[in-house]
Amino acid sequence: MKVDLGPQLDRLMAAQERCDRLRDATLRSKPRDLCDLAYANAYGGPPPFVIDAIKESLAGDRQLDFQYTPYGGATLSRRRISESLSRQQGLRFPWRNIVLTPGAMAALNIVFRAVAALDSRAEVIVLTPGWLDYPLYLVNLGLRPVLVPLHPVTMRLDLNAIADAITPQTRAIVISQPANPTGLIYSAAELRDLAALLTERGDDRIVLVSDECHRDILFDDARFVPTAPHYPATVVVYSFGKALFIQGQRIGYVAVSPQFPQADAFVTSLERLCRVMGFCTPTALMQLAVRKLLDRPLDFSHIATRRQLILDALADAAIVTQPSQATFFLYPKTPQGDDFEFAERLAKHGLLVLPAPVFHHSGHFRLSLTAPDDQIERAAGILRQVASGSAV
Ligand SMILES: Cc1ncc(COP(=O)(O)O)c(C=O)c1O
Incomplete structure (x- = not known):
């Protein structure tokens, strides 16, 4: 069939x-x-320390450690991640704002589904070249991906092109920071200008999805520039798969900015969507293991x-x-x-x-x-x- x-x-x-x-x-x-x-x-x-962390987590003797965890993930794992992320982003993320998912793919899906709940005919701006699957998820959820090219020469944010693409139906924009496939990191100035544009044209209705799956893999003296400090309605998407080379172990999260309008209600919707969409949570084993893997030198x-x-x-x-x-x-x-x-x-x-x-x-x-x-x-x-x- x-x-x-x-x-x-x-x-x-x-x-x-x-x-x-x-x-x-x-x-x-x-x-x-x-x-x-x-x-x-x-x-x-x-690397061996990752395998060791998984083995040690497996060797734990608490029977309940391998049972269902709450939607959103085990509280202790969310706490540890929120502490680490807050240091990295220079913004204090409450632990509840971290919603654990089986990788970034599930994280993106629950965020896009929440956007669809805000407006079922919403348009979402996707920058191109961009990660291949963003438009697939949007189309599958009945949203309209609006493909907007990066600057053709510099491959950086093209504010004019983004401004031209914003309509009253625009409810989100997704960027990868650093960008896949270009490998470029958008600068603080670019993010400030983007935030100013979204604020001016969006009336607080545009969610900025910052996909930060590759933020740990940096070359020469490059430094990661977090998006969330620049724009309140930001959600960060992350996967532990890349930097730790455990893509198949499926663990990541959505982190809702503490400055997000009505952040608590948005977080609750994401937790509920983990259930509704059947993504549930990452395995209990990986939730235990990542606690041991935060802030390790890579x-x-x-x-x-x-x-x-x-x-x-x-x-x-x-x-x-x-x-x-x-x-x-x-x-x-x-x-x-x-x-x-x-x-x-x-x-x-x-x-x-x-x-x-x-x-x-x-x-x-x-x-x-x-x-x-x-x-x-x-x-x-x-x-x-x-x-x-x-x-x-
Ligand atoms: C930019 C970007 N976002 C999301 C994903 C999906 O990540 P995961 O496999 O952890 O779900 C990838 C994977 O290649 C990616 O490169």
């Missing part, structure tokens, strides 16, 4: 599904030569080394790219022709990348630096060869 998800979802998923077919074909034709720089699968697994020097290796290869190949400040990603310009054709040419040599249409954009491709070192080294060689035309 074929279930029809509707033409809009089909269209939005087409690019990614085409990449999945390319991936399957490449896996079959080049199983040994694969360089998988498409998705952010951490081949090296999590080492991304191996990712930084890989980033430099690829940046050097791109420079040699005369492929234009803006160096990332954060995230696992680089987002160079497609050097010649169509994005998919270029991705297919790379795939012939075993190199998998994601072309810009996956991010509702064009003219670029994304490389993920989570592949193991040997694959990164081979990928650097393939990029040099293919761009120079010495390989077709």
Whole structure:
């Protein structure tokens, strides 16, 4: 029985599904030569202290620790996260404002569903290039995604384009900070200007969703800039999956700004939506484990080394790219022709990348630096060869 998800979802998923077919074909034709720089699968697994924290949590002797936890999550975990987040953001988040979810995907869904409850015909601004699934969730919930391009040259917030997209139906805007796929961090000045625009045009009705999944992965002297201090109606979305390399363990949260209008009522709605939408809470085990994993020093020097290796290869190949400040990603310009054709040419040599249409954009491709070192080294060689035309 074929279930029809509707033409809009089909269209939005087409690019990614085409990449999945390319991936399957490449896996079959080049199983040994694969360089998988498409998705952010951490081949090296999590660092040992993460595994230790999960093991220690499992070894606990309190029987109730593995039973249902309340919607919103176990109070102690919410408290610990709120303390850590408050220090990081320079804003005091009450523990109840942290609603634990099975990863950022569920967090985004309950937030968007709450927006739909505010206005069932709401429009939500999504910046492009942007994380592939935001528009899917919005369409699925009956909301209207309004795709607004980032500045075409700088890939930073384009305030004029955002201003033009705001209508009386606009109820939310979602940004990723730092941005996936560009790897850029929006500056305090950009966020201040965005907040001023939303305040001026929104009459307090526009929710700013700040997806901060990649905020820990920083390069050189880049510093993360939190969004919430700039705009009261902010909700922060976070996943522990990225920085700790435990994407499959599904734990994250929504944090509602303490300055959010009627924050308590909004938090209660999010807790209720964890039930209504069936996302429930993350596993009890991971709720225990993250308490031990907050504020640990994290080492991304191996990712930084890989980033430099690829940046050097791109420079040699005369492929234009803006160096990332954060995230696992680089987002160079497609050097010649169509994005998919270029991705297919790379795939012939075993190199998998994601072309810009996956991010509702064009003219670029994304490389993920989570592949193991040997694959990164081979990928650097393939990029040099293919761009120079010495390989077709
Ligand atoms: C910007 C962004 N938001 C959300 C997600 C989803 O995160 P999770 O897998 O923790 O649900 C991802 C995953 O790639 C992402 O890159």
